[in-house]
Amino acid sequence: MLYILAILFPPIAILFTGKIFQAIFNAIIAIIGVVLFIVSFGALGVIYLVAIIHAIIAVHDYRQTKRDERLIKAARGDK
DSSP states (O other), rough: HHHHHHHHHHHHHHTHHHHOHHHHHHHHHHHHHHHHHHTTTTTHHHHHHHHHHHHHHHHHHHHHHHHHHHHHHHTOOOO
C-alpha cells in the first residue's frame, strides 16, 4: 500500500514512515517538479520522478528496518 502511495503522493508516503524531515525534503522536490512540469509544458517534469524514486527508497528502507527488527527479536527469543 505504501508503494502505491509513494508513486501517487510521495511526500505523504514518507510521512507515514515517520521520517518528517525527509517528507519535507521530498515535498519540496515534488513541488518544484510539478511547477517545472507546468511551466515547461512537460519537458522538466522528470524532476517529479526524483521525488517518486526517493519515496520508494524511503518506504523500502522503512519496511526493511521493520523486517530486520523482527528477525533480531526472533533470534534473541524476545516476544
